[in-house]
Amino acid sequence: MTYSLYLAHINDTHSHFEPTLVHFEVTINQEVYQVDAYCGGYARFATAVKQHQDLAKQNNSSSLFLHAGDSFQGSLYFSQFKGEANAHLLNLMSVDAMTIGNHEFDLGNAPVSKFVDQVNFPCLAGNMDLSQEDQQKHLPLAPNNNLYYYNNELAIANYLLKPLGDQQLAIVGITHDQMHNIGCPDADCHFLNAIKTTQATVKHLKQQGVNHIIILSHLGYDGDIALAKAVTGISVIVGGHSHTLTGDFKHLGLASTGNSGQWQNECLILQAGKHAESIGLSCLHFDKNGKVIKLEGGTQFLIDDNWQAKQNGQMVCNETRRLISDYLATAPGLLKCSDDQQISEIINQQYRPVVEQMKSQxxxxxxxxxxxxxxxxxxxxxxxxxxxxxxxxxxxxxxxxxxxxxxxxxxxxxxxxxxxxxxxxxxxxxxxxxxxxxxxxxxxxxxxxxxxxxxxxxxxxxxxxxxxxxxxxxxxxxxxxxxxxxxxxxxxxxxxxxxxxxxxxxxxxxxxxxxxxxxxxxxxxxxxxxxxxxxxxxxxxxxxxxxxxxxxxxxxxxx
Incomplete structure (x- = not known):
């Protein structure tokens, strides 16, 4: 028996609520063209995720939307609204779970605690040890009910369970274990070895009869490879931190892992780039033992028709533009997507006016x-x-x-x-x-x-x-x-x-x-x-x- 899961995932979005300019390089009839397109943004994400979830329903399959960390920092929207706008928009996008990244801790633990309290989805950091946290300080993390941190009693990560047919699917959040070297967490917040925590947690899950296991990671692509090699039994690692594009994007002139680089020790590794330019949209097929036996889809750059094309610095003619348009319509890794009206209006009415004022100052x-x-x-x-x-x-x-x-x-x-x-x-x-x-x-x-x-x-x-x-x-x-x-x-x-x-x-x-x-x-x-x-x-x-x-x-x- 096989089990299918429609998986949408993002990472390192860094408060890029609006589409980001991406530079592609395409080759048509041995001619090279530079294509500049505004891609992604939260309003397009919302549309793409809803379409993906609708497809899952049509096929009687489960679906998930995961964020692999670093929602904070990176744009005027964060400098002006801190995590409040991030929480508001991610709630509207129906995220199922998010791992906490290192940039969430740039301002210490209090903003993280506030964010976790504001969002309506679980936040995961299964190797974060809060056993020594001062519960009398301002906004401690441990009292947040939807924060899944290290379970000291069982010596494993706390995890989520989701239905997958007649099986259960576990989601384990593992964040960077060198957090005190790359972020600014409070001194009473400790981060345990990512591999050891994952090994113990996967062993526990297998003993409970749970074979379908997703690690929602903020370790970076190299860290994910090391994790997959060290821990047998992980089905999928959905990662972040290194801004990696998993899959093959050579035809768009972008650095990526190649398709073979996504597999380590029978574990599938996925990561969807950066800055809300792109999103992972896949259908995964598992066997009863939790192994991914088929991957359909992958990372997609969400584009519209407002792109420009040049060759040697000169705008292309209309005939060439039509050729490029046909190419973009069928090229793997590109998906034409409209904005979700509700999220677009909220960004435009509640948040953008402050940003526009700063641009004019x-x-x-x-x-x-x-x-x-x-x-x-x-x-x-x-x-x-x-x-x-x-x-x-x-x-x-x-x-x-x-x-x-x-x-x-x-x-x-x-x-x-x-x-x-x-x-x-x-x-x-x-x-x-x-x-x-x-x-x-x-x-x-x-x-x-x-x-x-x-x-x-x-x-x-x-x-x-x-x-x-x-x-x-x-x-x-x-x-x-x-x-x-x-x-x-x-x-x-x-x-x-x-x-x-x-x-x-x-x-x-x-x-x-x-x-x-x-x-x-x-x-x-x-x-x-x-x-x-x-x-x-x-x-x-x-x-x-x-x-x-x-x-x-x-x-x-x-x-």
Whole structure:
């Protein structure tokens, strides 16, 4: 006997409620064309999911709609409405379950608790251990009835059970077990090993006679592969975090896993891209032992007819456009989809007016472009032209409340380069600094500051350790240094100087300095471990983007 499930899934939507511009490259009759199309968005998602669920009913099959985490952050809609708008719209889309991603924790646990309380679907983090959580603090997580976290009594993840014919289907949520390195959860919130938790939970489920098991994961594609190889008996992993397109999208000019890359240890791995551009729409056929024996469908980019096509920078003629239109109508991975009227009206009437106002609010002018590179290179030997200015904004915000010696920001917290011309509040909050993270002032000894600088650069360059990416590279205001990669660990940073009233002065190892950074960096992420030795922390009650808006507003021309 076989069992079918109509599965819709999304991940890493990052508050992109409206369609996102996607650049495709298609080849027709050996001619290559660039197609720019606005894809996805929550209103189209709602339509596609409803159609998928209707198809399931017509075929007397079960259906599920799953979110694999990172609903928070990423757009003006989050910076203005935090998780409230996300909860409102996801409720209307009839999500069956969502795993909590790392960006849900960017502002600590309280916003997560508020979000979980607002949504009408289960939120899963089966390897999140709340046994030591302070229940007297503001908005603890454990009391939320629809939060499925680690079961300390059974030493497994709490899980959902759904009917699948005459069988039961289990959904287990597993989030990133390095959460304290990549997110900002509260200190009393712990994350257990993803593989060990999954092994114990799958073993328990098998003992209960449950063979059809979906792991709703926020581990990233490589993490999902490792999980599938380590744990036998998983039917499907529906993942997120790495923004991966599972399936074959070479014909659209997009990087993807290829069809063979979706299978590991008889487990099917699915992930649906990023930023609400695309959605997974599949029909899965299982045998009685829980193995997927047939996959129909896959990830789809939801498009409409408002696309543009160019060749060598020139718009194509009408005849060529018709050829491309015919190609797009039948190409795998593309689905023409209309907007759900209710969700479209809510976005337009309740949320978009605030965003449009920000787009019209010009903060300052740029007389020349400002380029952003995470690390110095041949074109930009001093690295980012923007990050030091953002640090200057941090410094201005901190100095207004405390005598401040320096400002520090990590390169990955800056997202785009800027063109010359007007710079709007929307550009700053929605594109340049889209992560809504607060600024923190703190005291630190000179020797610990030196260790933090080296740790961040070592992490960015993988110099003697396995780093987490070049986003950790440090930028400063009122501080300069020399880094020599060939020297032994702990001796690579030298000639550290801070700008004081009497000019540039050498860093004193035992002297105490006041710095300002984002709460993310101060939490010791990505090589900044030495910042954990800081003290006297003060929340400036300003986000990164707030401080830069204030700084840029004070200048008629930023550059």
């Amino acid at each position: 010009v903060v300052t002018m740029l007389s020349q472009p400002l380029r952003h590179s995470r690390m110095p290179n041949k074109e930009l030997p001093n690295g980012s032209e923007i990050a030091p200015l953002i640090c200057q904004g941090f410094y201005q915000a901190s100095a207004a409340k405390h005598p401040t010696d320096f400002a520090l920001h990590n390169a990955g917290g800056v997202r785009v380069s800027l063109k010359a011309g007007p710079l709007s509040k929307a550009d700053i909050c929605g594109r340049l600094l889209p992560f809504e993270i607060t600024l923190m002032s703190y005291l630190i000894k000179g020797e610990d500051l030196a260790m933090a600088i080296e740790g961040a650069i070592n992490n960015a360059t993988n110099n003697g350790l396995m780093g987490t990416g070049d986003g950790s590279f440090p930028y400063f205001f009122k501080l300069r240094y020399s880094y020599q990669a060939h020297k032994p660990l702990g001796q690579r940073v030298s000639q550290i100087q801070l700008e004081e009233e009497q000019g540039w002065q050498a860093l004193q190892p035992q002297r105490v300095y006041r710095g300002v950074s984002s709460a993310y960096t101060l939490a010791g992420k990505e090589g900044y471990d030495a910042l954990l030795n800081s003290w006297d922390h003060h929340d400036l009650e300003l986000s990164m983007s707030d401080s830069f808006v204030a700084f840029a507003s004070s200048k008629q021309y930023l550059v």
